[in-house]
Amino acid sequence: MDKSDMQNPINPDEIMIQNEFEKLKSDYLKSNHRQKIELITKAFNFANHAHNGVKRRDGTPYIMHPLAVALICCNGMGLGSTSICSALLHDVVEDTDFTVEDIKNMFGEKIAQIVNGLTKISGGIFGDQASEQAENFRRLLLTMNSDIRVILIKIADRLHNMRTLGSMRSDKQFKIAGETLYIYAPLAYRLGLFTIKSELEDLSFKYEHPEDYASIHDKLAQTEEARNTLFEYFAEPVRDKLDKMGLKYEMRARVKSAYSIWHKMQAKGVLFEDIYDLYAVRIVFEPLPDVDDKNLCWDIYSAITDIYQIRPERIRDWVGRPKTNGYQALHLTVMGPNGQWIEIQIRSHRMNDIAEKGLAAHWKYKEKNKEIEEDTELDKWVNTITEILESPDPNALDFLDTIKLDLFSSDISVFTPKGDIKTLPQGATALDFAYSLHTDIGNKCIGAKVNHRLVPLSHRLTSGDQIEILTSRSQEPQPEWLSFVATAKARAKIDAVLKRTRKEGAKKGEEKVLAAFNKAGIETNSSKIDKLALYFGFPKREDFYYSVEKGNVMIPDNIKKIVKDKADSTWLKSVRQALRFGTKDSTEVAVEPDKEKPTFDKTKPYILSEGTYNLNYEVASCCKPIPGDDALGFINDDGKVVVHKRSCPIAMKLKASFGNRILTTEWSSHKTASFEATLEVKGIDTLGVLSTMTKVISDEFNVNIQHLLIEANDGVFEGKIKLKVHSVEDIQRLCVTLSKIKNVKSVGRVAE
Numbered sequence: 001m002d003k004s005d006m007q008n009p010i011n012p013d014e015i016m017i018q019n020e021f022e023k024l025k026s027d028y029l030k031s032n033h034r035q036k037i038e039l040i041t042k043a044f045n046f047a048n049h050a051h052n053g054v055k056r057r058d059g060t061p062y063i064m065h066p067l068a069v070a071l072i073c074c075n076g077m078g079l080g081s082t083s084i085c086s087a088l089l090h091d092v093v094e095d096t097d098f099t100v101e102d103i104k105n106m107f108g109e110k111i112a113q114i115v116n117g118l119t120k121i122s123g124g125i126f127g128d129q130a131s132e133q134a135e136n137f138r139r140l141l142l143t144m145n146s147d148i149r150v151i152l153i154k155i156a157d158r159l160h161n162m163r164t165l166g167s168m169r170s171d172k173q174f175k176i177a178g179e180t181l182y183i184y185a186p187l188a189y190r191l192g193l194f195t196i197k198s199e200l201e202d203l204s205f206k207y208e209h210p211e212d213y214a215s216i217h218d219k220l221a222q223t224e225e226a227r228n229t230l231f232e233y234f235a236e237p238v239r240d241k242l243d244k245m246g247l248k249y250e251m252r253a254r255v256k257s258a259y260s261i262w263h264k265m266q267a268k269g270v271l272f273e274d275i276y277d278l279y280a281v282r283i284v285f286e287p288l289p290d291v292d293d294k295n296l297c298w299d300i301y302s303a304i305t306d307i308y309q310i311r312p313e314r315i316r317d318w319v320g321r322p323k324t325n326g327y328q329a330l331h332l333t334v335m336g337p338n339g340q341w342i343e344i345q346i347r348s349h350r351m352n353d354i355a356e357k358g359l360a361a362h363w364k365y366k367e368k369n370k371e372i373e374e375d376t377e378l379d380k381w382v383n384t385i386t387e388i389l390e391s392p393d394p395n396a397l398d399f400l401d402t403i404k405l406d407l408f409s410s411d412i413s414v415f416t417p418k419g420d421i422k423t424l425p426q427g428a429t430a431l432d433f434a435y436s437l438h439t440d441i442g443n444k445c446i447g448a449k450v451n452h453r454l455v456p457l458s459h460r461l462t463s464g465d466q467i468e469i470l471t472s473r474s475q476e477p478q479p480e481w482l483s484f485v486a487t488a489k490a491r492a493k494i495d496a497v498l499k500r501t502r503k504e505g506a507k508k509g510e511e512k513v514l515a516a517f518n519k520a521g522i523e524t525n526s527s528k529i530d531k532l533a534l535y536f537g538f539p540k541r542e543d544f545y546y547s548v549e550k551g552n553v554m555i556p557d558n559i560k561k562i563v564k565d566k567a568d569s570t571w572l573k574s575v576r577q578a579l580r581f582g583t584k585d586s587t588e589v590a591v592e593p594d595k596e597k598p599t600f601d602k603t604k605p606y607i608l609s610e611g612t613y614n615l616n617y618e619v620a621s622c623c624k625p626i627p628g629d630d631a632l633g634f635i636n637d638d639g640k641v642v643v644h645k646r647s648c649p650i651a652m653k654l655k656a657s658f659g660n661r662i663l664t665t666e667w668s669s670h671k672t673a674s675f676e677a678t679l680e681v682k683g684i685d686t687l688g689v690l691s692t693m694t695k696v697i698s699d700e701f702n703v704n705i706q707h708l709l710i711e712a713n714d715g716v717f718e719g720k721i722k723l724k725v726h727s728v729e730d731i732q733r734l735c736v737t738l739s740k741i742k743n744v745k746s747v748g749r750v751a752e
């Protein structure tokens with residue numbers, strides 16, 4: 001410690017800062033990196049000086065944030081001094097008067113470059129202008145090619161901001177939590193940062209569904225003892241065997257994260273009690289001097305299967321062929337002592353390190369103009385992303401979807417006719433395979449032979465398939481291809497060709513339209529063309545031109561009348577408005593003077609209430625929330641509040657892209673307005689069950705059944721009841737009462 005740090009030893013903030021820095025130093029010294037402690041100390045002192053006197057929202061000195069980010073880079077990702085210094089300095093250029101040039105002079109080119117990258121993509125993530133998160137994300141990914149450390153530090157930054165999210169305003173909490181779940185967690189997963197990915201998901205979950213989060217934690221705590229007993233019972237004979245083999249290892253039960261339990265409950269529509277794979281058993285072993293890790297994995301495998309019955313279709317060999325994010329392990333599922341399936345994950349220490357800290361920890365940082373030594377899977381992925389990013393004019397939101405396709409997919413392995421292996425995401429089709437070989441092969445693809453059998457382009461591949469692609473020179477990419485391809489690369493390539501053809505078509509259509517104007521003797525200008533286009537229902541000129549070229553729109557001879565009639569601008573405005581509202585008949589729309597858009601006080605939740613005649617909000621048609629659901633508000637173009645469920649995928653997208661239009665909401669009690677909900681009922685098909693059910697619903701609850709669909713099969717029935725209720729409470733009461741009816745086995749609310 002140098003003298004300047006000792007100036008004010010009694011200041012508690014200063015003591016906290018010094019303690020945190022001591023922790024960083026000691027953790028760094030314990031790591032495998034070269035011991036560049038002086039450089040790290042210099043970066044810390046500089047950042048501490050630059051942020052001096054500034055506090056974070058929660059009242060802690062600002063420097064505690066860069067210190068925490070540096071600690072995550074060091075411990076959670078296994079990164080070295082360059083990253084640690086960059087993390088310490090990451091907010092200096094953004095938040096203080098120092099420049100990238102200053103950093104370069106003091107810490108050299110590389111660190112300055114990384115800090116510069118971080119500054120460029122930091123724009124507004126915690127500010128108010130953060131609406132264009134998608135564009136921000138695109139910039140984030142673009143920097144990946146120059147130095148992946150920029151992204152890694154960005155993820156560490158986000159993790160610490162999530163850990164301290166409690167001190168943010170609640171509407172921002174939603175926005176940030178949504179963004180994290182939508183963008184950062186998948187990205188962390190793709191880079192193999194499993195521990196961080198889980199923590200990001202859990203933290204987002206905690207802020208989006210606080211009650212569910214608490215309830216899952218409670219239930220996990222309540223069942224812990226029973227789980228431990230069962231695990232010990234399972235583990236004892238396994239330990240015996242492994243000890244006899246002379247292995248050094250650790251065997252533990254790993255409980256699933258609260259988020260993944262909740263996710264499974266949602267996806268399968270089941271209760272906590274119904275989830276049997278709450279934990280997996282993990283065995284991490286130390287390598288033996290003369291034995292290959294791979295062989296040791298299989299030795300342990302056969303030791304276990306000598307004791308327990310294996311479930312053959314659940315063996316996952318990621319040792320021989322690692323996942324694209326670098327994950328390596330051997331997974332198997334066996335029948336446990338109580339008759340339930342237990343998953344076991346076998347890994348060496350090295351594999352475990354990669355699994356927890358990511359392949360990124362082993363990443364050889366590429367310098368520009370240096371030859372790439374090894375074409376790792378991660379390299380390949382980065383290259384695909386770069387290709388997509390460089391394709392012309394990706395629409396920000398489409399682009400997000402495209403990238404997401406690639407972020408979360410698990411992989412299958414398929415073969416070319418020559419036996420070369422190709423890795424594709426789950427759900428990939430023959431056409432995806434064609435595009436993975438070459439863009440031209442994809443563009444000209446007319447069909448495929450899978451395992452020597454002729455299949456259509458949309459045929460979904462499974463692991464182990466051998467595929468031969470058939471092409472034709474006259475083939476062109478078709479719009480419907482977009483509906484079945486599963487890889488980002490194929491989608492981007494098809495999109496690019498379609499856009500080009502569309503542009504060419506529109507160009508020809510434009511000539512036809514201009515000729516029509518000419519023939520009618522009218523001078524053209526853009527507002528007249530817009531008028532004509534709107535007359536045919538096209539708000540965008542290019543769509544109009546294209547339809548003309550395709551022959552879907554015939555231009556009449558009397559365009560003079562159309563263009564001159566109602567030639568005032570209010571008419572145009574009303575048509576535009578009609579299109580925005582989706583009203584079919586534009587002439588019915590009254591022309592309203594532009595009203596002042598209402599403003600919203602985001603510091604308080606927006607109270608959703610029913611007035612005498614009207615609700616002060618709209619119910620989103622995608623997820624149809626009802627009073628009592630975890631919900632949020634989105635301010636639409638017309639200044640109205642549209643309410644979505646917090647778990648709605650569309651709301652997630654809105655959060656990530658238009659964060660500043662998100663409102664926290666609160667339900668007031670609703671007495672008159674009613675909302676649509678669907679219940680699913682299952683039970684034993686006996687005489688009278690059905691009539692008892694409907695009687696209960698309509699008599700005791702005075703609820704309107706809108707639609708009833710019951711199917712009976714082999715003595716069991718399954719039904720869906722669509723009804724109108726006032727709130728979630730109504731539904732809960734209904735479920736309780738219905739489930740008490742004899743022979744009704746389960747009742748629950750479903751999406752549709």
Ligand code: MN
Pocket residue numbers: 065090091157
């Ligand atoms: Mn930061």
